[in-house]
Amino acid sequence: MYQQCKDTFGNVANCIKRLSDNAIIPFDPANTDYQAYLKWIEKGNTPEAAD
Amino acid sequence: MPLTTVQLGMQGTPQFYGFKNRIINGGMAIWQRGTSITTGGAYTADRWNEVSGNSNQHIQSTDAPTGFAYSMQLIGVGANQNQRIESLNCQDLSGQTVTVSFWVKNTSGTDSLIAALYYCNSADNFGSLTQIGSNVTISSNPSSTWTQYTATFSNLPAGAKNGLSLYIARLGTGSVSTTWYLTGVQLEVGVTATSFDTRPYTTELQLCQRYYQTYQKPEGRGVMNGVANLGRVGLPLQVQMRTAPTMNIIGTIDWFDGAGTGTITALNATYTTINSIEFDAIAATGTTAQYRPTVLYNGSNTGSLTASAEL
Numbered sequence: 001m002y003q004q005c006k007d008t009f010g011n012v013a014n015c016i017k018r019l020s021d022n023a024i025i026p027f028d029p030a031n032t033d034y035q036a037y038l039k040w041i042e043k044g045n046t047p048e049a050a051d
Numbered sequence: 052m053p054l055t056t057v058q059l060g061m062q063g064t065p066q067f068y069g070f071k072n073r074i075i076n077g078g079m080a081i082w083q084r085g086t087s088i089t090t091g092g093a094y095t096a097d098r099w100n101e102v103s104g105n106s107n108q109h110i111q112s113t114d115a116p117t118g119f120a121y122s123m124q125l126i127g128v129g130a131n132q133n134q135r136i137e138s139l140n141c142q143d144l145s146g147q148t149v150t151v152s153f154w155v156k157n158t159s160g161t162d163s164l165i166a167a168l169y170y171c172n173s174a175d176n177f178g179s180l181t182q183i184g185s186n187v188t189i190s191s192n193p194s195s196t197w198t199q200y201t202a203t204f205s206n207l208p209a210g211a212k213n214g215l216s217l218y219i220a221r222l223g224t225g226s227v228s229t230t231w232y233l234t235g236v237q238l239e240v241g242v243t244a245t246s247f248d249t250r251p252y253t254t255e256l257q258l259c260q261r262y263y264q265t266y267q268k269p270e271g272r273g274v275m276n277g278v279a280n281l282g283r284v285g286l287p288l289q290v291q292m293r294t295a296p297t298m299n300i301i302g303t304i305d306w307f308d309g310a311g312t313g314t315i316t317a318l319n320a321t322y323t324t325i326n327s328i329e330f331d332a333i334a335a336t337g338t339t340a341q342y343r344p345t346v347l348y349n350g351s352n353t354g355s356l357t358a359s360a361e362l
Contacts, residue, residue: 005320008282008319008320015320026323031294
């Protein structure tokens, strides 16, 4: 499960929170955590909206 | 000694000199995630991960053969270790023969000791692997004293340059717990195992930090955003990382804005590159109503920032 991130101005940031451990994953194609997130999206999942 | 004599000593011995070992942290000296880790599918010592799916223990031990300070003690069912070698460090390996060597001491259980080598089907894609040959049974009953074991893999396929994955495991009935120690892991070009490529500790740490870094009491500098939150805090990475890293906080970190102090325990958003990390965070404790500069200071809390760019 993942959740969108907001920056300090309330805008959606270019990263995603992994809810299992609260790690923040950057949108970098070579980052393997981001690759796992994209596979999760491909399965039809949607991240939770930012708080 | 005439120079010609030195040259003759190196002939026929590929990579006789430094950095012959493609394995990082083969001596089990670097454990940035902690020195006792129970897992069935995560990183243990730096660059090493367990892939059994069982909840096995991995402990840094000072029980080691002569010439080594540390080993990894593995306790559990089918306990294994795997290291992924980045494609950038495998470009010359296609068509080569490589030899894997390592030291093992078994203290409980009789499962076989095996080694296996895989290559990525595309560069650094460790989710799609092809095995090179088949599992090599190193020993059906590893010795109870420190013993060096070897396995040779001949004529690596063209795909070897895409990255390699070395797998060392105990395999048996699948239900028997074993206790064993592992260190001195080396993968080198050639048909024979040569002496372990001992590198300076700082060099070995920096090689690990390309993939994972931890900062206890990080020296971040930034600003508060006027509503009690850390608007942006940044700090340089200690070593350039493989990719922009995934970040996290383990524990509690202290901040100070010149007037008050507080803590953070989680990140809101990050802005990372291969050279630096920045983040926003909600203060877990402490308040400020000002747009003040802030520092992550050396307080009583011992939390850490982590940055991961693992393969």
